[in-house]
Amino acid sequence: MPFFRPLLLIGALLVAVSAHAGKITVAAAADLKFAMDEIVARFRQAHGADQVEVVYGSSGKFHTQIQQGAPYDLYFSADIAFARALAKAGFTASEVKPYAVGRIVLWSATMDARQMTLAGLTDATIARVAIANPKHAPYGKRAEEALRASGLWEKVEPKLVYGENIAHAAQFVQTGNAQVGIIALALALSPELASKGGYWLIPDHLHQPLEQGFVITRRAQGNALAQRFADYMGSPAARAVMTRYGFVLPGEAVGK
Amino acid sequence: MLTDSDLQAIWLTVRLAGLVTLILLVVGTPIAWWLARTPSRWKGPIGAVVALPLVLPPSVLGFYLLLAMGPSGPVGQLTQALNLGLLPFTFGGLVIASVFYSLPFMVQPLQTAFEAVGDRPLEVAATLRASPLDAFFTVAVPLAAPGFLTAAILTFAHTVGEFGVVLMMGGNLPGITRVASVQIYDHVEALEYMQAHRLSAVMLVFSFVVLLALYAWRPQARKGG
Numbered sequence: 001m002p003f004f005r006p007l008l009l010i011g012a013l014l015v016a017v018s019a020h021a022g023k024i025t026v027a028a029a030a031d032l033k034f035a036m037d038e039i040v041a042r043f044r045q046a047h048g049a050d051q052v053e054v055v056y057g058s059s060g061k062f063h064t065q066i067q068q069g070a071p072y073d074l075y076f077s078a079d080i081a082f083a084r085a086l087a088k089a090g091f092t093a094s095e096v097k098p099y100a101v102g103r104i105v106l107w108s109a110t111m112d113a114r115q116m117t118l119a120g121l122t123d124a125t126i127a128r129v130a131i132a133n134p135k136h137a138p139y140g141k142r143a144e145e146a147l148r149a150s151g152l153w154e155k156v157e158p159k160l161v162y163g164e165n166i167a168h169a170a171q172f173v174q175t176g177n178a179q180v181g182i183i184a185l186a187l188a189l190s191p192e193l194a195s196k197g198g199y200w201l202i203p204d205h206l207h208q209p210l211e212q213g214f215v216i217t218r219r220a221q222g223n224a225l226a227q228r229f230a231d232y233m234g235s236p237a238a239r240a241v242m243t244r245y246g247f248v249l250p251g252e253a254v255g256k
Numbered sequence: 257m258l259t260d261s262d263l264q265a266i267w268l269t270v271r272l273a274g275l276v277t278l279i280l281l282v283v284g285t286p287i288a289w290w291l292a293r294t295p296s297r298w299k300g301p302i303g304a305v306v307a308l309p310l311v312l313p314p315s316v317l318g319f320y321l322l323l324a325m326g327p328s329g330p331v332g333q334l335t336q337a338l339n340l341g342l343l344p345f346t347f348g349g350l351v352i353a354s355v356f357y358s359l360p361f362m363v364q365p366l367q368t369a370f371e372a373v374g375d376r377p378l379e380v381a382a383t384l385r386a387s388p389l390d391a392f393f394t395v396a397v398p399l400a401a402p403g404f405l406t407a408a409i410l411t412f413a414h415t416v417g418e419f420g421v422v423l424m425m426g427g428n429l430p431g432i433t434r435v436a437s438v439q440i441y442d443h444v445e446a447l448e449y450m451q452a453h454r455l456s457a458v459m460l461v462f463s464f465v466v467l468l469a470l471y472a473w474r475p476q477a478r479k480g481g
Contacts (some may be wrong), residue, residue: 060445110327128345133428136445161345161427164441172427176327177344 022225023051025071027062029078029212030167031102031139031184033190035245036076043229046237050225058165060136066091066217074222074229076168078102079138079182080213088109093221097235100247102210103185104142105199109174114198118206121180122155129159130169130178138210139166143182145207165238185246212247262455264431265439272347273415274434276354280411281404282363283355286365288407289392297465303367314357314420319352322425344463345427350435353425357375361410369403370396405473413466 004085028036033056040052055062059077066072066086075092077083106116121129132140138171140162147153152203161177163169166184170193172179188199220226232238238247258266289302309317324331325343333414345351373396397404419437426433429441436459443452446473 058445060447062446064444127341128427130427133442133445135442136447161415161429164423164445172344175322177263177322177325177425178427 010035014088023053024073024220024223024226024229026052026074026076026229027066027070027072027207028054028076029059029062030054030056030165031078031186032056032076033187034189035186035241035247038241039233042237042241043232044154046232047228049107050228052225052229053084053169056165056167058132060135067074069219071219072090072217074214074216076212076214078136078210078212079141080211083213083215085129085218087215091218092215093218094230096213096215097230097233098211098213098250100212100242100249102212103137103204103206103246103248104146104182105185105188105209106180107170107183107188107193107199107200108180108197109193110176110179110197112198113180113238115201116180116200118152118202119152121147122152122158126179126181126182128161128178129156129182130161130163130168130172132166132183133162133164137163137165139182139184140169142207142210142246144183146202149206189244191244205245228237258454258458259451261430261434262436262451263349264453265434265436266458268347268431268434269416269436272354276358276415277328277362277408277412279355280358281408284359284411285366288369288416290365291363292370293365306363309405310360314319314418315424317353317357318421318424321349321356321421325349325352325425331387340449341467344425345429345433347432350422350426350433353421357418358411358414361414362407363461365403365407365410366400369400369406372403373399374459381457396476403471406470409466409470413463 018168024194025042026036035145036056040054043052044050055072059079059082062070062072062075063077063082063086064191066075067089075083075086080098086092087096105238106118108116119125130144132138134140134144144153146155152250161172163172169181170183170187172178173183173194174193182202185199185201187193197225214230216223216230242249276397279317284436287306289301291299291306302443322344325335326332327336330423335341335343345350377395377399378388378391382418383396386394417437418435422433422435422438423441425433426438428438434442436455440452440455443449443455
């Protein structure tokens with residue numbers, strides 16, 4: 001069996017995993033992509049060798065995955081209701097903490113979105129409008145609410161294309177496959193997207209607030225690093241990053 | 257039991273897979289025939305290109321197709337110049353993407369079948385003054401019939417199982433690009449496990465029946481051939 005030994009060796013190499021002393025994995029809603037990257041970078045600077053990994057995706061999917069034992073230590077949901085539901089089902093090790101209120105904007109990579117309004121979406125030059133899937137993505141739900149509240153849903157719905165999460169919807173617009181998108185302000189303010197097109201802030205009286213919340217999950221119970229990261233979210237440094245990405249923070253006046 | 261939107265997703269999936277199978281029968285057969293019989297040095301590279309979708313992550317295919325078919329991509333500029341609009345988020349775009357995605361599942365079984373036919377029956381046909389085209393349709397195709405069936409079933413089944421490419425360039429439109437696999441994903445994300453279960457069960461039974469049919473056919477074909 002000349003092949004057996006090398007195969008065994010390769011197998012052992014593939015199975016071997018490096019054990020990190022302090023490492024946590026954060027599951028974060030897709031609207032946090034850029035803000036959370038910065039916060040984690042600052043956290044790392046402040047805490048040296050500590051490792052924080054972030055996985056971005058849709059809040060609904062993470063909610064399901066955590067219930068099925070996914071190895072996430074913190075869960076940042078774009079809809080605080082998902083985090084509360086997890087807490088109610090006993091999958092959390094902390095209170096549900098509100099961390100931000102999100103806003104939705106019209107954004108385009110090819111047109112000047114600053115001059116746009118929701119009513120402008122009915123214009124014939126706009127063939128496709130991207131939103132996140134309202135069925136399970138919090139930002140998609142709010143986009144639908146804003147369109148309905150403006151009495152535009154019936155006219156705009158035939159143009160809608162649905163992203164799996166808000167970053168996916170933004171990507172449809174970024175590639176030009178949809179002319180306009182209703183996306184998170186936090187994404188429109190990111191360096192990647194801010195260089196193009198500009199945005200128009202959708203008045204927040206048109207939709208339910210995008211109240212966002214996070215929890216420490218049950219598997220991270222007693223995990224000091226997870227607790228430190230949770231505390232860090234309340235620090236001035238982290239709050240400054242969140243504010244820069246357009247989030248309204250708990251304890252601040254809404255509607256500025 | 258299944259909701260209307262589930263049934264719509266299933267019907268859309270069947271339409272997509274059926275259409276892709278028909279297109280690939282037309283497109284894939286000459287490619288397979290050429291690959292099976294050519295002495296050209298291009299056989300290797302072309303064969304590798306055909307097999308690419310077997311290896312490539314669907315996200316790579318979806319990403320390239322989305323960019324290529326987008327307004328600044330080469331395909332997108334062509335379709336716009338032809339007044340066809342843009343392909344992403346349309347059923348036609350999905351069909352084209354699926355043709356690429358399922359290409360090896362049509363070509364490879366056909367190529368194997370044509371190779372198994374060998375030169376001899378065609379040489380005999382030629383001595384009987386059959387034109388190459390005549391020989392192809394009256395000799396090679398009947399002899400390779402089991403290969404055609406295998407290729408068609410695999411292509412259909414593989415297209416039904418498509419997910420990543422559709423998610424990346426479909427836009428999740430009910431009745432247009434929301435196929436069954438995407439519908440299940442949506443159910444799960446919306447925490448509608450019961451509906452996800454029902455549709456998943458349909459897919460499971462379907463896949464099993466397809467494979468069973470395939471394996472039941474094969475020994476018979478061997479006896480016949």
